[in-house]
Amino acid sequence: MREQLPALIVVVPLLASLVAPLVAYFSTALVRLVAIAAILVANISAIGSLTHALTKGNWHYHFGDWAPPWGIELVIDPLAGAIAVLISFVSLVVVIYAGPYLKEDGWLKKGIFYSLFALLTTGLLGMVVTGDVFNLYVFLEISSLAGYALIASGGNKAVVAAFRYLLIGTIGASFYLLGIGYLYAVTGTLNMVDLAEKLPLLMDSPAVIIAIVMLVVGLGTKMALFPLHGWQPDAYTYSHPAAAAFIAGVMGKVPAYAAIRFFFFIMGAATGPVYKALQIMGWLAAAGIIIGSLMAIAQKDFRRMLAYSSVAQIGYVVVGLAIGNSLALIGAVLHIINHAIMKSCLFLVAGGIQWRTGNVSVEKFAELNKKMPLTMGALVIAALSMVGLPPTAGFFSKWYLVLGAIEADMWFYVVVIIISSLLNAVYFFRVIENIYMKKASEEAKDKDKDKGKGMFELPLQMLVPIVVLGLGILVLGILNEPIVSQVIQFVIPGGGQ
Amino acid sequence: MAPEILLDYRPLWAVLISLVAAVLILFTGERRSNLREAWTLIAAFGKVAIVFSMLPLVLGGQVIEIAPIHVAQGITLQLRVDTAGMLFAALASFLWVITSFYSIGYMRGHHEKHQTGYFASFAVCLSATMGIAFSANLLTFFVFYELLTIATYPLVIHKRNAEAIKSGRKYLAYTLISGQLFLIAIIWTYITVGNGDFLAGGFLTLEHGSAGLLGLMFLLMTVGAAVKAGVMPFHGWLPDAMVAPTPVSALLHAVAVVKAGAFGILRVVGYVFGPELLGQIGAAEVLAWFAAFTIIVSSLIAMNQDNLKRRLAFSTVGQLSYVVLGISLLTPLGFLGGMYHIIAHAFMKITLFFCAGAIYVTTHKENISEMHGIGRRMPITIAAYTIASFGIAGVPFIVGFISKWNIALGALQGGYALYVVVLIASAMLASTYLLPLAYLGFFKKSDKFTEYGEARKDMLIPIVITAVLSVVLGILPNFGANFYDLATMAAQSIVQSIELVGGGW
Known part of the structure; x- marks a missing residue:
């Protein structure tokens, strides 16, 4: 897993976003946990990638092993790592905070909210880590x-x-x-x-x-x-x-x-x-x-x-x-x-x-x-x-x-x-x-x-x-x-x- | 003669102890008020113990430092205890103990609201004051300087009425704007020199820029400090800030906050620019003119104030300019007198404010015209008031005389006989605006105050202590904390010579 950390920053919240409405249909408590867990994983991955970038230099991660300039490359340098940590951290804090606000909403609204929230997180993190x-x-x-x-x-x-x-x-x-x-x-x-x-x-x-x-x-x-x-x-x-x-x-x-x-x-x-x-x-x-x-x-x-x-x-x-x-x-x-x-x-x-x-x-x-x-x-x-x-x-x-x-x-x-x-x-x-x-x-x-x-x-x-x-x-x-x-x-x- | 440097974290503890106390006070809250006041007292005694435990080391010529906290290359937060810092810290921490007792008596006797916020802010102010005293460089100084601004704000608006809000806004406008000017000058210094570490005798030289640019820098810095020190025309906030409860006026608006401004001028003049450079560019002379102007004009304004606290506030404005004047003379005895006046004025003015507060809590009178015959009811308070008034007027054997004597000699050292005239005129004016209350109180008869009824014990005892100390320090200027030696050592280090030509007291 360690060598896939940069990909996890983006992929995990994206997956959470996809499954959120479905999970919400079965359990509204679970969808909250899924969203929080996914963003937490992104946060930890971002911290891990940042540490790697700080200790061993910039991390060039080739998506699907396609070498650039043809394939997509994720690049974690200290700046990208730091901003990714920041984004995922704020996202994590805010998703925890959102709980009481959504209490009275139905499963669909909750599912969509968490789905969109995770998607927004994915997009912002992606912008930062991509090369x-x-x-x-x-x-x-x-x-x-x-x-x-x-x-x-x-x-x-x-x-x-x-x-x-x-x-x-x-x-x-x-x-x-x-x-x-x-x-x-x-x-x-x-x-x-x-x-x-x-x-x-x-x-x-x-x-x-x-x-x-x-x-x-x-x-x-x-x-x-x-x-x-x-x-x-x-x-x-x-x-x-x-x-x-x-x-x-x-x-x-x-x-x-x-x-x-x-x-x-x-x-x-x-x-x-x-x-x-x-x-x-x-x-x-x-x-x-x-x-x-x-x-x-x-x-x-x-x-x-x-x-x-x-x-x-x-x-x-x-x-x-x-x-x-x-x-x-x-x-x-x-x-x-x-x-x-x-x-x-x-x-x-x-x-x-x-x-x-x-x-x-x-x-x-x-x-x-x-x-x-x-x-x-x-x-x-x-x-x-x-x-x-x-x-x-x-x-x-x-x-x-x-x-x-x-x-x-x-x-x-x-x-x-x-x-x-x-x-x-x-x-x-x-x-x-x-x-x-x-x-x-x-x-x-x-x-x-x-x-x-x-x-x-x-x-x-x-x-x-x-x-x-x-x-x-x-x-x-x-x-x-x-x-x-x-x-x-x-x-x-x-x-x- | 490089002083010996000692690595020790006591300065940091001295700063932090009241900050911790502030947090405990906030969480203890209104309901358990005895516990809450206990935190204040524990912190006050703890702080004074920490500060005074460092005194022998400083008197022995050592300098106490903590390891610097790096913010980035060349930018560090650091605390260092030198003679001038020790002087200010010992003064503020000692008077905080006394004021704490008085505060408790005042706030309870007066059934004030928002006491939790009051005591917490007070504790933060003292942390900031310690930080200002012990700052080793301009950035650290500025951090605590702004902290003091913010922590004082809740005290100014304590009454939460329209007048208090207006005063609070005025206070913020004056202090924040001047703070930003100060900040520009500080950052400019960092860019020119690479750091802002205070150095006795100054670290800026003519190599760092033309006389005009350095003069502008000096102007920005002194404006930043002069606002807090109430030098005219930047004094407007101070009389208005007197809407705060009297203990605040006593400790903060006579000792900590305004003296932080005066101390800031001392640091800028003696430890950033240095007398030599300022002599070359002539900038300090302008400051001295402003100070002399303030001394005379504020006394004239004070005479017209009927509200006792406002009268004292204008007196403070004038007296602080003694400190500024002494420093800006750039002569050894000027520095000595200016620094000792920080001490002298603190003891006398805190006595006066304590008296004003005691009168207010006991009789609910604020105006001097309503205080005829009050000496019959509160003889001890008015006696203490009289002693302190004589002190401010510069009568010998009271502490104010020593500092004024040295400032006058310092003026002659620099060849400015005019300032001696200013000092004498101001002494006379001071007696005309302070002594009437003593006279009215003791010699005018009035049917309002016939029975004896002094202030509460927890207010009266602090008054007696500070009044007695004003006299004791007037006879033995080194009593207790070796203030005079500290001021002498600091003056020597700034002018970088052992001899203080003339001899002083």
Whole structure:
């Protein structure tokens, strides 16, 4: 089994996805176990593959023993391994959390939910571990389709949001497909390693330049880079609350990871058209950081506020790529990891509040700390991390980004990041103020359709994931050294410092 | 004369003990309040024991370090106990013990709500303060500095009313914005030098950039620290933050938080830039002007405040600028006086705030105009208040005199006679805004306060202790924790010479 680990990362959740509705027909308790077990296996396989990559070097796994460039190759390098661990971990946490949310649903709904959830996990993991750009497209579509369906299952408004995302997302994916089509036309290969060998000589060809533009638009749409983010706030806000944390936390990050793959591993970003493309993306991201934060301040719906905050936060990652020196790249990758944890945590909390009280509006959050002290504690930690205050994880990604920006003498980005921190403080402290300082109105108390009256906190299945992620933010903050020194330093092509 | 370095984890325990206590306090909760208060007291005594156990080593010329926690190449979190850090830590940990008793008396006597959150935040603040005192480099310093900002916020908004929320927002706006400016300067330093390890005498030199750029860096850093130290025009949050319960004002807004700002300026001036470089680029002189301006103007504003706590707050603003002024003179005695004033002001101002709180809890009076004749009812409290007021005004044989004397000598050392005038003027102003209460309290008759009725014992005893210590330290400045020696050693290490020309006290 050991030598098949990379395949297990993708195959096991895929199988779980296929059998889920069938299992659900016989036992709804079992389908939950199957989903959790499958994602756990994926998680363990990802950890195993990462360890292998760290100790013995990059792992090239040939699917069905077909040698590339003809066969499909999975490549686990430290970056892919780390992101795969991250995705499967968040997925695992969220699937555990989903339990109480689905309690009242019938077998079909449960079966479909777990099936789609496992499929989404498969797609995202596949995008990360694959070594083939077309294969990446396939997994991108798998994850997108599962994502559309999960978003649409959130209720009436969600259907519209999902349809909008479906249209925009499909166009984005098509741009990506066209982009790799051009690359295939000039190089005759789809394998990443092969492409990386052949492309440097062709960087000035118009076809490659068009491919880069297509990739920027395609991946930019999928990661909701300003101004291609129109689909995102609605989709995150109205998606199925049990899956929102996974969708919002991770789905936007994987295209960002793909951008790092293309621009830094396959093409080389130091000079030429990629460099210029990244500069343009950097400016867009900077605008997105400011506008996303301002829009977040204007929101009353907690989930929508978080969604706009994601528009800003993905900007941090892209700014890191645009700065392009090793410190900024460390910052960008660290921020992918940190933000996935923070944003998932926040969406889990939002879902918890919604489950318990039915409220999503920040103004109605008064005195929640009395009902859910631990959940609110996690929210405060995550909020401080979003603002970027030490010693939380968010501070350290900001630290590296600013280090990189100052080293590169790009003071504009320093100013943008600092202003954004302060804007983050404005809207997160507003939430904290609402929770801890407002008095709940009598009317609100009466209408309180509290599902767990008198109960302390949320059910354990929901509480444990929230607390784990909340503590995770602190742990990532204080102990990020192993991640930076062992994993992320390999991110910089050529294994720089 | 490189100091001997000793590897020891006591600084880390000193930081962590109250953090652990905060968690225990949160989980003990409102219902078992005696157990909850026990955690506070255990942590307070434990912390002071740990800190004072390191004192002889530091006085013996040793430096205590923990093994650095690496974040990445060149970026480490590290704690180190040097003389200046020891001075601040010993002060804060000792006063925390006293304040803990007082806090318990105040919160119970006043039937405050949210006491669990209050005591937990208080404990976290003390952890952050220890961290600030023991930070070995700029990053560690910043981590604890921001932690202090956040941990103080729940205390400022303790009353949960509109006024408290407004003050809380103002507080966050001032501290977070300045914190981010501080952060830019810190990261800039890391890029230019490669690390940010504090070094007595400073590690930046003119080789690291032009005078203009270094001046800008200095400006960003001092703004970051000056906001907490309440240097005008960055003082706006401090009087508003007085809506917090009085023990918070006493320990945090007279000792820990604002002194963290003053201590930050000390680190920036003495351990990052160093007197030599600042002398070359002339940036410290600007800081000294701001400090002198603050000293005079805040005293004038204080005179117009009727609310006792607000008056004390403006007095704090002025007194902190003594510290800043002393440091920015860049002379040996200036450093010595500035550092000793951290101690002196702490003892005197905490006494004054304790008195204000005792009066408030006992009589529910906040305004000075309502306190006629209060000395008949609370003679001990008002006597303590009077002693501390004389101290702030700089009367000899009370601790405030020693620091002011040294700052004045430091000013003459640097050839700035003008600042001596400022100090004298400020001393007179201080007596005009602090002493009226003592006078009204003892000599004006009023039918409101006829019977004797002192504050609760657990509030009164701390008041007496700090008032007595203000006098004792005024006569024996080395009493207890060798504060004067610590300040002397730190000043010597910053100016890198054994002789402190002149002689001081």
